[in-house]
Amino acid sequence: MGRCLWALASTAGMGTVMAFVAFGSMRAGFGTREAGAEFGGSLGQAQATAPSVDDGVIDVPAEHPSLQAALDACRDGMTVRLARGVHAGGARVLARGVTIVGAGSGETSIRGGGNGPVLTVLGDRNATVSLRGLSISGGTGRMGAGLRAEGVRLQAEDVRIAGNEGGGAWLVAADARFSACAFEGNRTAGSGGAVLGDASELSFVSCRFEGNEAASLGGAVHGAGGSASFLACTFEGNATRSGAWGGAVFGRDASVRVDGSDFARNRAIEAGGAVCVLGGTAEVSGCTFEANTSETGRGLFARGAGLRVIGSRLCGSAETAVGGEWSGEGNTFDAACFGDCDQDGTPDAEAIARGWVTDRDGNGVPDSCDPDCNMNGIADGYEIAMGFSQDLNSNGTPDFCEIRAGLVRDDNHDWVPDEVQGVARSGGPANVAPASLGAAAPAGAADGASAEFTFGTEAWAMPAAPAIEPPASFDPSRWGPGIGARPMPGGGR
Helix, strand or coil: CCCEEEEEEEEECCEEEEEEEEECCCCCCCCCCCCCCEECHHHCCCCCCCCCCCCCEEEECCCCCCHHHHHHHCCCCEEEEECCEEEECCEEEECCCEEEECCCCCCEEEECCCCCCCEEEECCCCCEEEEEEEEEECCECCCCCCEEEECCEEEEEEEEEECCECCCEEEECCEEEEECCEEECCEECCCCCCEEEECCEEEEECCEEECCEECCCCCCEEEECCEEEEECCEEECCEECCCCCCCCEEEECCEEEEECCEEECCECCCCCCCEEEECCEEEEECCEEECCECCCCCCEEEEEEEEEEECCEEECCHHHHEEEEEEEECCEEECCCCCCCCCCCCCHHHHHHCCCCCCCCCCCCCHHHCCCCCCCCCCHHHHHHHCCCCCCCCCCCCHHHHHHCCCCCCCCCCCCCHHHCCCCCCCCCCCCCCCCCCCCCCCCCCCCCCCCCCCCCCCCCCCCCCCCCCCCCCCHHHCCCCCCCCCCHHHCC
16 A cells, blocks of 8 residues: 555634644454443442542442443543443543543443433533543444534544444544544444544544445545545445445545545445545545445546545546546556456446346356356356256366366266266265265265266256346357256246
């Protein structure tokens, strides 16, 4: 991943905020293990000792039985330390500077919050709320089911926000900075599956956004007004579910900055499979875009915004990779990039998703790029899987092709490779080589006293018809001897 130095200027009223960051593309790993102990309210597993706040730290559950009890007791500037395990959510922090720290995002979890956020932080920007080493999950609600922060300065490090129904985080008029955090599997019926920013200043450094979904705008992040910057982040498999824009990131009248970040397999129904900006300004530098899809076929899209793309690598041509109003320099448009087997400038995932090509065997590669030894228009793997061609030696190539090309022996001309000739098992189908078969089995070899020796194609039963029929040009005679008489999908011959 390329490295770059960026500067972001955003104005709010007459004030100007400048940020300069140097970075390299990083992929941080995040643990998912959570200990079994549960704490909080009636879930408390240990009796709290008399609390001592002299050291500025309150331990949960040692000194207070729940996170909320500790927050109620702590003063401005104190730390709440959560033990390993699962702690009851629905907690609120009101107008004070507090640090909430766990044993790690894979060790300490705040889970659930009834019909509301798992954690709510309300206050003003004179106080900083810090979150470190914990996960926030299992929230349900309309917006910000995981984390809601309003009018505060928030700092989060090694925080995992995952599996919330109603969005991962809702940030309103907040100054929020996330470092080495993960947003995974959050969903919302609105916008911003992982993060919804409303007139906020947002910063993400070395964060991962994976598998988040929004019904409307911004599968992972939606920023309305304010600013949003992403440095050395990864966005993978985020999506919008209905007629919407910005599979990973959507910005409206905001200042958006993305540097040294990777976008792969994100999807939007309408425009901007990876990034879409309407109004405001946006700059993308030193990023990679692969297999991001949208109805317009473009990974990046801008309208009414000053989009600038610098030193980035994008799959496809300049015409197919970026749409709308944009400018740039030093970019690489790679028509032969990963996931474009036919090098037509359209990622395979996009071509398959939009029905431009077929992928009958579901391996993520267009059938036209898969092996087709008998050139009948159907990939070999699909033929074998559906029973159209036999592969008795289980090497992934139809026996007919191997025998015809002289790659295997067939001395008795029965279209069964000699290496599996006579291999049978009692009470089962014949001619199927066991996994342990090494050298060619002698004729008549069997695994029991009473064996079946049925050769040819009669022992093979046609499976249920596949959902996708062969193309109209399909020629059954090219399947190989004895196969053409089998029923075609749909009942034909």
